[in-house]
Amino acid sequence: MGTKGISIVGMDVNELINLLNRAYADEWLAYYQYWIGSKVVKGPMKEAVIAELLQHATDELRHADMLTTRIIQLGGTPITEPKKWYDVTNCGYDAPDDPFVEKILNQNIHGEQCAIGVYTKILEITQGKDPVTYNIVLQILQDEVEHEEDLQSLLEDFESMLKHR
Ligand code: FE
Ligand code: FE
Ligand code: MG
Numbered sequence: 041m042g043t044k045g046i047s048i049v050g051m052d053v054n055e056l057i058n059l060l061n062r063a064y065a066d067e068w069l070a071y072y073q074y075w076i077g078s079k080v081v082k083g084p085m086k087e088a089v090i091a092e093l094l095q096h097a098t099d100e101l102r103h104a105d106m107l108t109t110r111i112i113q114l115g116g117t118p119i120t121e122p123k124k125w126y127d128v129t130n131c132g133y134d135a136p137d138d139p140f141v142e143k144i145l146n147q148n149i150h151g152e153q154c155a156i157g158v159y160t161k162i163l164e165i166t167q168g169k170d171p172v173t174y175n176i177v178l179q180i181l182q183d184e185v186e187h188e189e190d191l192q193s194l195l196e197d198f199e200s201m202l203k204h205r
Pocket of ligand 3: 092095096186187190
């Protein structure tokens with residue numbers, strides 16, 4: 041750990057590490073929800089939905105990577121036990137037990153909306169206190185905003201297709 045790099049953080053570092061670990065759990069659960077969703081999804085427009093779900097899965101895993109790097113820089117330990125993801129997650133996990141396209145899109149839209157809320161909150165907390173974490177979280181938030189829009193426009197296409205057939 042870099043002592044000077046940590047000393048410039050103007051807030052409780054352990055509290056910050058906890059926030060980042062909770063988001064880290066969210067990202068792994070989101071990754072798996074997208075990934076397994078892309079395997080089981082059924083219905084019209086399936087191919088387009090699979091492509092989007094897989095792209096998002098890749099992004100969520102990259103977010104987990106970004107968070108774990110920052111947790112370690114801050115002298116923290118990323119969660120090592122997957123069972124603990126469930127204890128600390130903000131956004132939870134929504135199993136795609138109903139594999140219909142519309143249901144899976146709605147589940148993931150809900151997850152993205154939760155993620156947008158979580159990262160907006162961490163931005164508020166770190167603003168003016170930890171520019172490095174702020175910057176990382178801002179990059180993640182930009183992706184989550186894009187994810188929500190991607191899924192909502194797929195859902196819109198899906199609904200208009202049903203209406204006009
Ligand atoms: Fe993410
Ligand atoms: Fe996302
Ligand atoms: Mg996308």
